[in-house]
Amino acid sequence: MHVSTPSTDITLVDTMIVGATIITMNSDRHVIRDGSIAIQGESIVAVGKRSDLDEAYEAKTIVDGRRFVVTPGFTDAHIHITGDPLTRGVRRGAPGMDFSETLMQWVIPLFKAHTPQDEYVSAQVAGLRMLHGGVTSFIEAGTVQHLDEVVHGLQNVGIRSRVGAWVEGRSFNPSPSDSAAIDKAIETLEKEINCYGKSPDARIVAWPLLIGHSVNPDEVWLAAKRLADDNDVGISAHMSPYASDPAWFLENTGKRPIEHLADLGVLGENVSLTHVVYLNQSEVDILAETGTNVIFCPYAALIGAFGVASNGLFPEMARAGINIMLGTDGVPVDIMNSARLMSGIFKDARIDEALFPATETLEMITVNGAKGMGLGQRIGAIEAGRKADIVCHDTDRPQWFPEFDLIEQLLETASGDGVHSVWVDGERVIENYRSTKIDEEALRAESRETGKAVVDRAGLTVHHPWPVL
Numbered sequence: 001m002h003v004s005t006p007s008t009d010i011t012l013v014d015t016m017i018v019g020a021t022i023i024t025m026n027s028d029r030h031v032i033r034d035g036s037i038a039i040q041g042e043s044i045v046a047v048g049k050r051s052d053l054d055e056a057y058e059a060k061t062i063v064d065g066r067r068f069v070v071t072p073g074f075t076d077a078h079i080h081i082t083g084d085p086l087t088r089g090v091r092r093g094a095p096g097m098d099f100s101e102t103l104m105q106w107v108i109p110l111f112k113a114h115t116p117q118d119e120y121v122s123a124q125v126a127g128l129r130m131l132h133g134g135v136t137s138f139i140e141a142g143t144v145q146h147l148d149e150v151v152h153g154l155q156n157v158g159i160r161s162r163v164g165a166w167v168e169g170r171s172f173n174p175s176p177s178d179s180a181a182i183d184k185a186i187e188t189l190e191k192e193i194n195c196y197g198k199s200p201d202a203r204i205v206a207w208p209l210l211i212g213h214s215v216n217p218d219e220v221w222l223a224a225k226r227l228a229d230d231n232d233v234g235i236s237a238h239m240s241p242y243a244s245d246p247a248w249f250l251e252n253t254g255k256r257p258i259e260h261l262a263d264l265g266v267l268g269e270n271v272s273l274t275h276v277v278y279l280n281q282s283e284v285d286i287l288a289e290t291g292t293n294v295i296f297c298p299y300a301a302l303i304g305a306f307g308v309a310s311n312g313l314f315p316e317m318a319r320a321g322i323n324i325m326l327g328t329d330g331v332p333v334d335i336m337n338s339a340r341l342m343s344g345i346f347k348d349a350r351i352d353e354a355l356f357p358a359t360e361t362l363e364m365i366t367v368n369g370a371k372g373m374g375l376g377q378r379i380g381a382i383e384a385g386r387k388a389d390i391v392c393h394d395t396d397r398p399q400w401f402p403e404f405d406l407i408e409q410l411l412e413t414a415s416g417d418g419v420h421s422v423w424v425d426g427e428r429v430i431e432n433y434r435s436t437k438i439d440e441e442a443l444r445a446e447s448r449e450t451g452k453a454v455v456d457r458a459g460l461t462v463h464h465p466w467p468v469l
């Protein structure tokens, strides 16, 4: 972490954040008080004590960092950026409906009612909300219908993204595989990989994103894995939030889901499975052996009544060395709150206060997220050579004073509403709580109109539990 230019020459860089407290997340987990960061182009070129950097660098733009705790940008490893953001509060179905009825009668109709323009607006709302909460990179959950418009929207707000189109091959309602649907799914995967940047340095890259569960036949999984391996990208898919996925796989393949995917040869370090609540120990062992990543969405699990406290094997996964990332699943909760919930759920479930301390949950949304995105050496930490994905947390906000153990405070008391400034690829996309790239008022007005139109088009009536006068 020391400055690598000992000569008396002064190097001119684009930006310096000066005098901040920096939680670097480097391999030694250094926290630097009165520290500075030098940014040139897309990258961090130096980080260290202010006194050292002052002697070696000058900057075109100097940011006074004295009121900031600075962290790497966070990763939300599972979020639906369409469907959810414009239809908040509509989602709960009707009284007495179970998960599958809610899914078929409410959730999917709302997603499908989105036009290309709706998804363009929705992607901007989701991207903006993430940036305001300190999230600089995310993996989409696999439910985008209009990928071109979504990519355009994400480019507008400036967030790092891994996105892909909705592919199935077999419908949610119990149904046999359909060869035309399988061909269409594989064609969609191939097309999107060829359309968008494959370089890990590109801010937006298309990945094969599978719905998972029981709706992707083996042929689709195999095509996705071949494309991911050949193009050096990742795969993400939902699996086993409820016992229904293992039940389906046992009935139709004779094996549990993870066993079946392992036999197909589609697991590995470029694969991330989301939820994975209903696993047995042998499935955990397979994930560890294959280096497969997992993504857990704590708030979605709690409000979805997954039964994660009773059934989740996340402490066992951590012990086995599995890379655990966190996601929000699109529900309106920021990633720092997700980390806090992750820390709490298993402490209570196992009556063990030592489980998942703040240090580990901060790793889940930084270095672990970077690793699962295939960007383990590029993002997730503040050190020379990494991309400048940086978040300034404002210690003038009440949740921050007085300051003691910063890691504990970051995860236990602070929240995304203290995010003052954000850089992605060295570009300051949020400054003083405002986007530098889009007109937030105009987007707000457009999203209100668009959201109402989507709900009307889906033919749904919003239920209010209490009389609305």
Ligand SMILES: [Zn+2]
Pocket: 078, 080, 141, 238, 274, 329
């Ligand atoms: Zn999801």
